[in-house]
Amino acid sequence: MILPDHFRRTMPERRPFVRLPTDVYPVNYGLCLKPDLIDFTFEGKLEALVEVTQATNQIVMNCADIDIITASFVPQGGEEINATGFNYQNEDEKVTLSFPSTLQKGSGTLKIDFVGELNDKMKGFYRSKYTTSAGEIRYAAVTQFEATDARRAFPCWDEPAIKATFDITLIVPKERIALSNMNVIERKPYPDDENLLEVKFATTPIMSTYLVAFVIGEYDFVESQSSDGVTVRVYTPVGKAEQGKFALEVATKTLPFYKEYFSVPYPLPKIDLIAIADFAAGAMENWGLVTYRETALLIDPKNSCSSSRQWVALVVGHELAHQWFGNLVTMEWWTHLWLNEGFASWIEYLCVDHCFPEYDIWTQFVSADYTRALDLDALDSSHPIEVRYRLSFMALSYMESHSVVIKMLQQVRTCRKCGLYNFHPNLGLFSAEDLWDCLEEASGKPIAAVMGSWTKQMGFPIIVVDQEQQGDNRILKISQKKFCASGPHNGEDCPSWMVPISICTSDDPTCTKLKVLLDRPEMTITLNSVSPEQWVKINPGTVGFYRIQYSSSMLQSLLPGVRDLSLQPVDRLGLQNDLFSLSRAGMISTVEVLKLMEAFVNEPNYTVWSDLSCNLGVLSSLLSHTDFHEEIQEFIRDLFTPIGMKLGWDSKPGEGHLDALLRGLVLGKLGKAGHKPTVEEARKRFKDHVEGKQVLPADLRSPVYLTMLKHGDSSTLETMLKLHKQADMQEEKNRIERVLGAISAPDLIQKVLTFALSDEVRPQDTVSVIGGVAGSSKQGRKAAWKFVKDNWEELYNRYQGGFLISRLVKVNIFFESHPAPSAERTVQQCCENILLNAAWLKRDADDIHHYLLQRKAPPV
Secondary structure, three states: OOOOHHHOOOOOOOOOOOOOOOOEEEEEEEEEEEEEOOOOEEEEEEEEEEEEOOOEEEEEEEOOOEEEEEEEEEEOOOOOEEOOEEEEEHHHOEEEEEEEEEEOOEEEEEEEEEEEEOEOOOOEEEEEEEEOOOOOEEEEEEEEOOOOOHHHOOOEOOOOOOOEEEEEEEEEEOOOEEEEOOOEEEEEEEOOEEEEEEEEEOOOOOEOHHHOOEEEEOOEEEEEEOOOOOEEEEEEOOOOHHHHHHHHHHHHHHHHHHHHHHOOOOOOOEEEEEEEOOOOOOEEOOOOEEEEEHHHOOOOOOOOOHHHHHHHHHHHHHHHHHOOEOOOEEEOOHHHHHHHHHHHHHHHHHHHHHHOHHHOHHHHHHHHHHHHHHHHHOOOOOOOOOOOOOOOOOHHHHHHHHHHHHHHHHHHOOOHHHOHHHOEOOOOEEOHHHHHHHHHHHHOOOHHHHHHHHHOOOOOEEEEEEEEEEOOEEEEEEEEEEEEOOEEOOOOOOOOOOEEEEEEEOOOOOOOOEEEEEOOOEEEEEEOOOOOOOOEEEOOOOOOOOEEEEOHHHHHHHHHHHHOOOOOHHHHHHHHHHHHHHHHOOOOOHHHHHHHHHHHHHOOOHHHHHHHHHHHHHHHHHHOOOOOHHHHHHHHHHHHHHHHHHHOOOOOOOOOHHHHHHHHHHHHHHHHOOOHHHHHHHHHHHHHHHOOOOOOOHHHHHHHHHHHHHOOOHHHHHHHHHHHHHOOOHHHHHHHHHHHHHOOOHHHHHHHHHHHOOOOOOHHHHHHHHHHHHOOOHHHHHHHHHHHHHOHHHHHHHHOOOHHHHHHOOOOHHHHOOOOHHHHHHHHHHHHHHHHHHHHHHHHHHHHHHHHHHOOOOOO
8 A cells, every 4th residue: 555645754855874983983981970960960071992993183973962071082102182173963963073183093092071961851861850758859860872862971982883891980969879880899979079979880891882871869779689699679769669579579580591591691790670750761771770660660569450560570571681682792783673672572571471470471472562563564654674774663673573583483493592692702793694694503494584584575474275175184275465454465576475384273272283384475285184173273372473364164163263262362362363454454344353253252361352352442443433333332341241240340269460450451341331330330449449448459440440531520530630649659640641531521631631741740651641532532532633733842842852752643744844753654654544444444334333233133
C-alpha cells in the first residue's frame, strides 16, 4: 500500500551526517564535575589522554549545550598549546578546537574547562525533582546519555565505537550521595567550600560514552552480595528502602545466571540499581549504575500488583543482560542497535523464566512482543531491522528484532556457543556479520544467508498451507508471500525469505514432527503416519516470525484443539491472533474470527485471554464509529462472563501469579463493557476502599478504578484525583493516571487532559494520561487530539528530541507545519493504520452487525 500524497511527511532536507574524524581519539577521560543544585548549572574540567594518529591543527569533538571556557593540548613531554578558537557546529552537535601550531603524532593531554546547564529535558546531565518526607521540593542531578547525550555533560567523542576508560570525580554537597559507574576510592572535603565533598571513583573498564553515568541526590539503599561476590545495591527514595528488596532479590539471582550463561564473569566490583523520579525511558543500562523509573524498580509488598512485580523482574533482567551484551561488547554503530536491544529483550525472558518459572513468561512473550512486532512490520511504513539511520530507537528495533532473530536462532541452539569474545576482543565491538560468522562456525549451518533474508529486507511472509490425505500420509502444500496489513503482496517483485518451518500433529502437540527450511516460493512436504482424524499445526510454540493461513479444512480440524485445550496455550493464542490479522487485512471475514473467539469457552490461560482482550479492544474501538457498538459490548460480556464467574473477586488458596493477573484482566474487561453485577460489586468495593473500611488488594485496584470511571460522574473523578494526590507510591499514581481517560462526560475529559499537564503529574507520565483519554472512546480521541494540537509548543519543548513525543503522535496533516523528526515514523504508521481501519470497517461492518444480531436471535 502507498500512502496518498496528502498523507506523506515532507521533511526538510538534512545535511548528510558525518562521523567524527579519526585523527585524534581518546584513551582516558579524566573528568571532574561540580553541579549546582540551586542554580541548575555545572562546572566541568576535562583532562583527556588522547592519541594523535595524524598530524593536525584542530580537534573535532561532540559538544551540545556546553560553553567551553578554555582549552589546551599538552603533547607528551612537550609544552602546553592553548586553543585559539572554538567553532561550534550546533546543528551537528560538534565543536572544533583550533590550535596555532600542529599537533604531532603521539600521545598528549587535552584540557578543557567548561560550564553547562542541569536541564529539565530528561536527557544529558539533568535535574530530577522530588519531595522530601517533610514536603520540601528538592532536586537530584542525574544522567541519561543513550544515545547521543553524553555530549551535553562534557565534550567527548560520543560514538559507541570510540571507547576509553574514565576517571570521574564529583564535587557535591556533603549531605548528598554521589554515585558513578565504579566504586568510590576517595572521599575528602573540598578545599574551597566546607559544605562540599570531593568524591573520586575508580577507573572504569574501557567503555562507550553513552554508558557513563553519575547521580547526586538523597537516597536510601538495600544491599546484598551475589553468590559470585559482586556487591549489589538498590537505591530508593529516602524512607522506601523496603521497596528495593524485590529488585535486589532478582539482581542477586540474575548476575550468577548470566555469568554461567555467557561464561564471562561480571567485570566490575559492584552494581547499583537506582530509582530516578524524573526519567524518560523505562531504564538505562549504564555500566555498574543502572538507572530506572521508580515503577520499573520499586515494589511495595502490600501495595504493588502482580503485573508490577513481573515488570520489575523483566526490566532488571533486561538491563543486567546489557552489562555483558552492550556494555562489555558493544555495537560498532547505532545501525546494530537492534541486535544489542534484541538480545537483551530476548534474554530478559530467559532470566525471568529462570527466577520465576511460575510466570509462564514465554507464553506472555508471544502476546506482549511477538504479535505486536508482526503488526508493526506488516505496515508499508515499516523498515528493515538493519535500518541505515543515524539512530533507530523505534519499537521494531526492540520487538521485531528479538522475535525474529534471537528466538529463531534459539531453535538452532547456538547463541551460547558463540561466546562474547569471538567479537573484536580488544575493544569489544560487534556487528551482525560478526555474530552470523560466529554462529555459523558453532552450528555448521548457513546462518548468514538465513538471517540476512530477515534483517536486510522489510516485512515477513504469510505461509499459506493446504493439505491432502494419501493413505497413511499427509501431504502439505506450503507457499510464502509477503504479508501486508492491507493484504498479501501480489506484485511480481515479491520478496521471499528463508523460513524455518516446524510442524507438529495432534499425536503429540508438544513435539515437532518435522522441520524444513522453506527457501523458495512454495514446496510440498510429506508427513508420514498421520491418520485422517489428526490435526496438523504449523509453527508449534509460535517461534517463527510469520503469519499462517490454513485452508478451511485445516482450520476446522484445529478448532477442537482450542475447545479441549489439546493445542498448547501459545498455539491457541497464535491461531487466534493470525486469524484476527487476516481479517483486518481483508483476507477472511471478521465474522470467522468472532466464531473462533467463541471456541475459547474453556480457556484457563491468562496470556491467551490477554491477547483475546487486546484484539476485542481493537474491534470495539473500530465499531465505536457505528450504531451497533453496544452489540460488541454484549459479545464481550458473553465471552468473559463464564471465566469471570469462575474466578470470582477474591483470591483462593493455592492461586498464584497468573491467577491474579487473569482476575484483574477479566474484571476490568467486564466492568468496562458494562456487566451489571461487576459494576455493582466494583462500586461497593470502591466505596469501602475510599472510606477505609476495606482496602482494595493491589491486583483489584486497576479494574475497579477503571470500572468506576467508565460509569462514573464528576464526584467519581474528584475522588480519583484525591486518591492520586494522597498516594505515596508512584505505582499507585501511575495506576490512576492510566485509567482517568475512561471518564465519559466531555467536560470531565477536558479536566483530565488539563490535569495531564499539571504539576501533579510527572513529565514522563503526561503521555500516559493523554494516551488513556485517546484510547478510551471516540470522544476521547477527538478531545485528546485537539488538546495535543492546542498545547503542541509546550509538549514539544518538554520532550524535544526525545522518544516520548512519538507516543503522542496519532495523526499526520498537523505535522506538515509542526515538524517532529523523532516521531516521523510514528506519524506514518498512524496514518496508515487510520486508512486500514477505514477500509476494514467499510468492508466488514454489515457482516459483523448481522452476526452479532443473529447470534442472539431466538431459534426459528
